[in-house]
Amino acid sequence: MAVIEAIDLTKTFGGRDAPAVLDGINLSIEAGEVFGYLGPNGAGKTTTIRVLLGMLAPTHGAVRVFGQTPSDNDALRARIGVLMENSGLDDRMTARQSLQYHARLYGVREPEDRIEHLLDFVGLSDKRDEKVGTFSTGMKRKLGLARSIVHDPELLFLDEPSAGLDPEAQLMVRELLQELAETRNITVFINSHHLDEVQRLCSRIAILHRGRIRANDTVDSLRHGGSAHRLEVRLRGSSQAATAVQLLSERTGLTAVRAEGAKAVITGNGFDTPALVAALVHAGLEIEEVVRPIKSLEDVYFELVRDKGVEP
Amino acid sequence: MIRLEHVMIIAAKEAREILTNKGLAFSGVFFAAWFSIMAGLGITEENITQQVQLNNSLFYMGALIGLFIGYIYSGQTYLREKQSGIVETLLCSPVSLRSIWIGKALGVAVPSTVLSLLAAGAITLIAGARSEQTLVPSLIVFVHLIAVVPIFIVAAVALMGFGQLMLGMRENMVVNMLTIMVLFGALAATRLIVEEAAFVTWTAVAALGGASVAVLAIIWALGGLLSRERIVRTIS
Numbered sequence: 001m002a003v004i005e006a007i008d009l010t011k012t013f014g015g016r017d018a019p020a021v022l023d024g025i026n027l028s029i030e031a032g033e034v035f036g037y038l039g040p041n042g043a044g045k046t047t048t049i050r051v052l053l054g055m056l057a058p059t060h061g062a063v064r065v066f067g068q069t070p071s072d073n074d075a076l077r078a079r080i081g082v083l084m085e086n087s088g089l090d091d092r093m094t095a096r097q098s099l100q101y102h103a104r105l106y107g108v109r110e111p112e113d114r115i116e117h118l119l120d121f122v123g124l125s126d127k128r129d130e131k132v133g134t135f136s137t138g139m140k141r142k143l144g145l146a147r148s149i150v151h152d153p154e155l156l157f158l159d160e161p162s163a164g165l166d167p168e169a170q171l172m173v174r175e176l177l178q179e180l181a182e183t184r185n186i187t188v189f190i191n192s193h194h195l196d197e198v199q200r201l202c203s204r205i206a207i208l209h210r211g212r213i214r215a216n217d218t219v220d221s222l223r224h225g226g227s228a229h230r231l232e233v234r235l236r237g238s239s240q241a242a243t244a245v246q247l248l249s250e251r252t253g254l255t256a257v258r259a260e261g262a263k264a265v266i267t268g269n270g271f272d273t274p275a276l277v278a279a280l281v282h283a284g285l286e287i288e289e290v291v292r293p294i295k296s297l298e299d300v301y302f303e304l305v306r307d308k309g310v311e312p
Numbered sequence: 313m314i315r316l317e318h319v320m321i322i323a324a325k326e327a328r329e330i331l332t333n334k335g336l337a338f339s340g341v342f343f344a345a346w347f348s349i350m351a352g353l354g355i356t357e358e359n360i361t362q363q364v365q366l367n368n369s370l371f372y373m374g375a376l377i378g379l380f381i382g383y384i385y386s387g388q389t390y391l392r393e394k395q396s397g398i399v400e401t402l403l404c405s406p407v408s409l410r411s412i413w414i415g416k417a418l419g420v421a422v423p424s425t426v427l428s429l430l431a432a433g434a435i436t437l438i439a440g441a442r443s444e445q446t447l448v449p450s451l452i453v454f455v456h457l458i459a460v461v462p463i464f465i466v467a468a469v470a471l472m473g474f475g476q477l478m479l480g481m482r483e484n485m486v487v488n489m490l491t492i493m494v495l496f497g498a499l500a501a502t503r504l505i506v507e508e509a510a511f512v513t514w515t516a517v518a519a520l521g522g523a524s525v526a527v528l529a530i531i532w533a534l535g536g537l538l539s540r541e542r543i544v545r546t547i548s
Binding site for chain 2: 050107
């Protein structure tokens with residue numbers, strides 16, 4: 001059973017005729033997945049989390065978390081941990097008081113050992129009795145992370161977990177999340193526009209733009225997706241490349257074949273690479289290198305959002 | 313579904329923060345001291361006896377000082393926490409909206425009531441020190457301070473908290489300005505009310521108590537209008 005399901009989820013603010021913040025979102029996230037939800041600012045990422053947490057009601061469509069409707073469902077919320085973008089910590093409490101407070105609200109029995117363990121886990125043991133207001137942004141983020149898992153949730157929502165952090169603090173938070181994902185069997189939903197973070201942490205990602213999901217797949221598939229049907233064959237000299245182009249132009253399944261210097265660049269909607277290479281070899285052409293280019297996640301991301309004039 | 317356990321956890325946290333935060337604790341003590349000194353010094357033999365004036369003053373100021381301090385504290389407890397995202401974190405937890413709302417109201421009302429009662433004591437002592445006779449509040453005033461003032465403060469704070477959770481930031485600014493004007497108007501009218509005639513009667517105590525309970529009942533019903541969506545959409 002999917003832990004999170006969104007079926008044709010649409011959310012508008014200010015009446016049904018207002019522009020949709022979320023427009024027909026379909027998601028299905030399985031137990032144990034670390035799911036990345038990528039998109040530029042204003043794409044609708046935080047709104048999605050709020051709907052999944054039952055804080056906002058869908059205008060159309062439905063969401064289910066652990067098979068249940070999240071609105072007004074306190075029992076369901078007890079199974080979920082959340083770290084919103086602003087951490088939501090009270091500056092006037094100490095780190096330990098903050099964890100104690102939330103542990104009590106979530107009904108954690110005898111939480112002291114767990115709190116000490118979590119403070120140690122996020123590297124704040126020596127700051128346990130200091131006021132949160134004296135913490136740096138990175139320390140607040142780490143404490144927020146500890147608070148979000150104080151009740152040992154089955155599902156964790158993280159909204160921009162490394163937002164506003166310097167590179168060192170980003171690395172620390174990422175390592176914490178990696179450890180969390182590896183050592184605890186929890187499902188993690190990460191909202192981010194930090195491509196590197198998502199690429200390193202997530203088993204699957206969706207790219208959201210202007211309220212719509214533009215891609216939803218594993219990172220590897222997405223990186224191969226745009227170039228899976230592109231092949232670059234470097235031959236000995238441009239004349240051989242021209243010959244290869246002539247030879248391959250007659251083959252079916254290829255959408256374009258062109259020469260770029262000594263390279264023959266082949267694109268198509270699925271083709272048999274070994275058969276192509278064999279045909280070239282059989283024609284007496286000398287192949288020096290065959291490359292199937294893989295795009296970076298950044299390339300994939302910008303292909304999906306840049307044409308709309310939006311930067312991450 | 314309201315859960316007493318959650319209400320008490322939230323109330324204890326809010327009360328502890330008010331008491332341990334130097335700025336908040338000082339502002340409450342300062343206003344309680346200031347108003348009680350002014351009220352105590354104002355009790356002099358004029359149209360009515362000092363005893364009657366004391367009863368009038370304790371009846372009026374007991375409620376008003378608690379209301380004023382509750383107003384200051386509720387801004388920190390509801391509005392500041394709403395703006396800083398603390399309330400949203402609570403909304404993500406397995407705690408009902410009513411538990412959050414009422415827990416915070418109790419957490420504010422308890423220290424406000426304590427300060428209000430201390431101020432009533434101070435008014436009595438100051439008035440007594442300036443008088444040649446022993447001044448002791450009447451039984452009606454005692455009952456008013458112990459039984460009615462706490463309910464009045466809880467009702468007022470819960471109402472202010474309800475507004476702060478329901479309204480957007482701009483609307484809250486307007487409501488705050490109006491509230492401040494009403495509170496200062498009420499404070500300015502103190503001498504006029506206290507020095508004119510005896511008005512502390514069982515009927516007056518019962519009326520204020522009944523009105524406070526009625527307000528509590530009304531805002532309890534209004535609590536049905538509170539929703540997570542409403543709060544989240546009025547955060548910014």
